[in-house]
Amino acid sequence: MPLKRPWRTAYGEDSAIHSVLVRLNAGGVDGWGESCPLYAPTYSPESALSVYETCREFFLPRVVGKEIATAADLMGLLSMYRGNPFAKAAVEAAWWALESKHREIPLSKALGGGAVDTIACGEDFGLEDSIDRLLENIESAVCRGAPRIKLKVKRHWDVDVLRAVRTAFPRIVLHIDCNAGYDLRNDLDTLKAFDSFDLAMIEQPLADTDIFEHAKLQACIGTPVCLDESIKSPRDFRVALEMGACRAVNVKPGRVGGLQCALEIHNMARDSGVTAWVGGMLESSVGAAICASLATLPGFTYPADIFPTTRFYARDAAGVEVRLREKYVLDVNRLWSAACEPNVGCIERVTIASTVVGVTP
Numbered sequence: 001m002p003l004k005r006p007w008r009t010a011y012g013e014d015s016a017i018h019s020v021l022v023r024l025n026a027g028g029v030d031g032w033g034e035s036c037p038l039y040a041p042t043y044s045p046e047s048a049l050s051v052y053e054t055c056r057e058f059f060l061p062r063v064v065g066k067e068i069a070t071a072a073d074l075m076g077l078l079s080m081y082r083g084n085p086f087a088k089a090a091v092e093a094a095w096w097a098l099e100s101k102h103r104e105i106p107l108s109k110a111l112g113g114g115a116v117d118t119i120a121c122g123e124d125f126g127l128e129d130s131i132d133r134l135l136e137n138i139e140s141a142v143c144r145g146a147p148r149i150k151l152k153v154k155r156h157w158d159v160d161v162l163r164a165v166r167t168a169f170p171r172i173v174l175h176i177d178c179n180a181g182y183d184l185r186n187d188l189d190t191l192k193a194f195d196s197f198d199l200a201m202i203e204q205p206l207a208d209t210d211i212f213e214h215a216k217l218q219a220c221i222g223t224p225v226c227l228d229e230s231i232k233s234p235r236d237f238r239v240a241l242e243m244g245a246c247r248a249v250n251v252k253p254g255r256v257g258g259l260q261c262a263l264e265i266h267n268m269a270r271d272s273g274v275t276a277w278v279g280g281m282l283e284s285s286v287g288a289a290i291c292a293s294l295a296t297l298p299g300f301t302y303p304a305d306i307f308p309t310t311r312f313y314a315r316d317a318a319g320v321e322v323r324l325r326e327k328y329v330l331d332v333n334r335l336w337s338a339a340c341e342p343n344v345g346c347i348e349r350v351t352i353a354s355t356v357v358g359v360t361p
């Protein structure tokens with residue numbers, strides 16, 4: 001999916017989003033899942049290519065043709081394989097879509113949420129060419145009612161930017177996402193300086209593999225640390241909680257190994273008073289509908305990273321437009337009912353590779 005403008009973060013620049021869609025068929029019904037780890041292994045060790053090949057070679061042959069009653073059963077079948085959470089999530093999301101269709105309920109209800117039909121979404125800004133340009137973009141989002149603003153930062157695009165933004169917008173809910181761009185030994189002064197900007201949270205300041213140093217950092221700053229890249233499973237989150245490494249968590253079903261794992265993290269966060277919210281990977285409408293359904297769970301209390309199609313794309317890969325109502329409100333079940341029947345012709349037009357893993361009837 002080509003982006004309208006390149007998306008720049010601490011780990012690099014993407015000009016197009018590469019995503020993997022999985023369609024499972026059971027009882028004459030299709031369920032679509034999506035996993036969107038980006039083209040190259042820059043955000044996580046997985047890439048679109050690794051997800052595609054891992055699903056094709058290992059995960060799908062293991063589940064096709066089996067009776068699978070629960071998501072836990074599905075994950076049990078895949079438990080012999082280590083890591084690869086995005087690849088597991090691609091298969092698992094398609095299973096949940098089948099579950100939703102067979103039970104004739106929206107995915108939000110199948111997941112145990114759905115008490116609300118709408119969720120709040122936030123606005124994100126990548127690294128910009130100038131502070132003036134960023135301020136204009138924030139002004140526009142604030143005028144349209146954005147409930148919170150997230151800024152991507154990295155070394156040399158951080159404290160000065162925040163000072164300018166806070167001076168111009170003293171009261172907005174604001175947080176920063178460092179995408180693992182800092183180091184505790186070299187950047188502690190900068191990280192402490194972030195404390196003076198009344199940020200809702202500092203997302204993933206340190207290495208993507210780290211929990212220990214995040215605990216050390218959280219102990220010496222007042223702003224909540226939010227873990228994103230570091231939490232690749234419910235176990236990671238349990239360790240982070242026990243170590244006091246974060247007071248917020250960004251839950252992306254792909255990064256944590258699927259919706260079942262996302263639900264477990266949601267429950268742990270709710271029970272421990274940690275702020276949880278649903279992140280995104282610039283998925284198509286199929287993935288956006290999955291993330292939005294998850295975000296209806298009551299423990300997700302901070303606006304989600306789910307974006308209208310027009311924010312990033314000329315056209316959605318699955319032929320369904322994600323729209324927000326006024327003030328960044330998303331109608332979850334309306335999006336789900338459209339995106340769970342994606343336009344196969346639209347998908348085929350942007351397909352680079354496809355394969356069928358089947359059983360002989």
Ligand SMILES: [Mg+2]
Binds near residue numbers: 179203228
């Ligand atoms: Mg992040």
